[in-house]
Amino acid sequence: MLAGFWAVALDYVVEDHSPLIRRLLDAGLVGADQTRTVDGRLAWVNAAGIRDPEAPVNPESGTGLGGRLLFQVVPGPKTVKNRMHLDLHVGPERRAEVVERLVGLGGSVLWEGQEGPSSWVTMADPEGNEFCVA
Secondary structure, three states: OHHHHHHHHHOOEEOOOHHHHHHHHHOOOOOHHHEEEEOOEEEEOOEEEEEOOOOOEOOOOOOEOOOEEEEEOOOOOOOOOOOOOEEEOOOOOOHHHHHHHHHHOOOEEEEEEEEOOEEEEEEEOOOOOEEEEO
């Protein structure tokens, strides 16, 4: 799932929903088929969140209460342009290092661009969603 990739890319952490999932399983409100184990923790099969590690967290759900992204499984691959585009501004001195790290996590370099004094690397995440490292 993309949550792990984007958690590293944004210096976020993957949310831990295991306490909430355990309560819902114990109450019979969700089935085991709706969950899986990731890194030793219960997780949802069809969704995962990442959050700002410095922001508050809801202790009952594990949901971040600050900057947060939610990833949902959808039926089918990306077929057209992204609806949202992220730019990771890391500075020219760190760009190559960040690009290399993201390639190591399953990202790919699509092209390098420059406009005036600004330059960037356009990449795709493991599912083909495009973003730039500037």
